[in-house]
Amino acid sequence: MRAPQRSAEARAPRPANLLVHGDAKDLGAFVAAGSADLAYLDPPFKVEKAFGARLTRGASRARGPIAYDDTWPSLEAYLAWLEERLAVVREALSPRGTMWLHLDQRAVHEAKGVCDRVFGARRFRGEVVWVPGNGSKSKTGPGMSHQTLLLYARGPDPIWNGKDPSLRAPFAATSLDFHFKSVDADGRRYRDRVVGDKTYRYYADEGRALGSVWTDCPSMAANTPLRAETTGYPTQKPLKLLDRIVRATSDIGSLVVDPFCGSGTTLVAAAAIDRRFAGCDVGELAIQTSQRRLDAGGIAYRARRATP
Numbered sequence: 001m002r003a004p005q006r007s008a009e010a011r012a013p014r015p016a017n018l019l020v021h022g023d024a025k026d027l028g029a030f031v032a033a034g035s036a037d038l039a040y041l042d043p044p045f046k047v048e049k050a051f052g053a054r055l056t057r058g059a060s061r062a063r064g065p066i067a068y069d070d071t072w073p074s075l076e077a078y079l080a081w082l083e084e085r086l087a088v089v090r091e092a093l094s095p096r097g098t099m100w101l102h103l104d105q106r107a108v109h110e111a112k113g114v115c116d117r118v119f120g121a122r123r124f125r126g127e128v129v130w131v132p133g134n135g136s137k138s139k140t141g142p143g144m145s146h147q148t149l150l151l152y153a154r155g156p157d158p159i160w161n162g163k164d165p166s167l168r169a170p171f172a173a174t175s176l177d178f179h180f181k182s183v184d185a186d187g188r189r190y191r192d193r194v195v196g197d198k199t200y201r202y203y204a205d206e207g208r209a210l211g212s213v214w215t216d217c218p219s220m221a222a223n224t225p226l227r228a229e230t231t232g233y234p235t236q237k238p239l240k241l242l243d244r245i246v247r248a249t250s251d252i253g254s255l256v257v258d259p260f261c262g263s264g265t266t267l268v269a270a271a272a273i274d275r276r277f278a279g280c281d282v283g284e285l286a287i288q289t290s291q292r293r294l295d296a297g298g299i300a301y302r303a304r305r306a307t308p
């Protein structure tokens with residue numbers, strides 16, 4: 001008896017990447033438990049407004065179609081919604097996986113308590129203050145000119161590629177002149193610092209650790225029609241920010257998850273440096289925008305719809 005013929009589509013290799021149209025709480029149906037090295041979460045911030053999209057160059061976002069609604073009955077309702085999805089994300093993470101939660105002053109302090117509950121307070125690895133560089137004004141207090149990213153690990157030994165050039169900045173000229181006076185056999189300038197009974201060697205060409213305040217990823221790159229990466233989707237994050245996050249906390253071949261992928265920034269950033277991705281968004285416009293972006297970049301993926 002002849003074996004049944006498989007269609008050409010069935011024989012074609014299935015792309016490892018996934019784009020799911022659905023609620024982040026159902027992510028577990030698509031991403032195997034313990035499989036993701038990195039999850040980046042950029043959920044609604046509890047801004048208490050609906051966000052419109054700019055569909056054509058020159059159009060106004062405020063008058064465009066609603067991309068997503070960020071209004072909530074109460075802070076408690078918002079936190080309960082977030083906690084349910086954080087728990088799903090934690091399950092998807094590998095033992096060396098990490099989760100970045102990107103929020104702002106509206107809910108980040110309360111969300112920290114929620115993350116402590118879901119991940120355990122001892123799994124908190126620190127926070128990044130991202131300065132989008134938009135300016136801000138307020139009549140009642142300091143205008144908020146930063147957003148906060150909380151970093152949590154699934155286990156005790158998370159991936160952290162601290163030597164990656166994207167996490168380094170050049171040493172100041174005065175520091176180079178004053179401290180880096182030695183040269184090794186390969187011609188590299190360095191300084192040795194003795195702390196207690198240990199000697200630490202720093203190379204001038206490796207630069208200094210960038211630290212936790214990031215001012216060099218302007219949001220404007222993703223939000224002006226003058227830049228190619230701008231899609232018109234509201235609250236789109238710059239590729240440079242996601243590139244740094246992906247490089248810092250995943251390796252080549254890692255699975256990167258973005259349960260609130262919006263315009264697909266994380267997916268594009270991950271694919272560009274040889275990571276696999278699983279993106280998800282509940283919004284029709286978000287999925288269309290992500291698809292357009294991935295297709296334009298020639299990035300293969302499977303599209304799925306979560307059953308409500």
Ligand SMILES: C[S@@+](CC[C@H](N)C(=O)[O-])C[C@H]1O[C@@H](n2cnc3c(N)ncnc32)[C@H](O)[C@@H]1O
Pocket residue numbers: 022023024025042043044045067068233234235236237238259260261262263264265266280281282283286
């Ligand atoms: C701040 S935006 C993400 C922007 C994205 N990082 C980018 O660069 O374009 C938040 C996204 O969360 C999505 N969202 C809201 N509720 C969701 C849910 N329950 N599940 C999945 N996505 C949801 C919205 O549709 C919106 O696209």
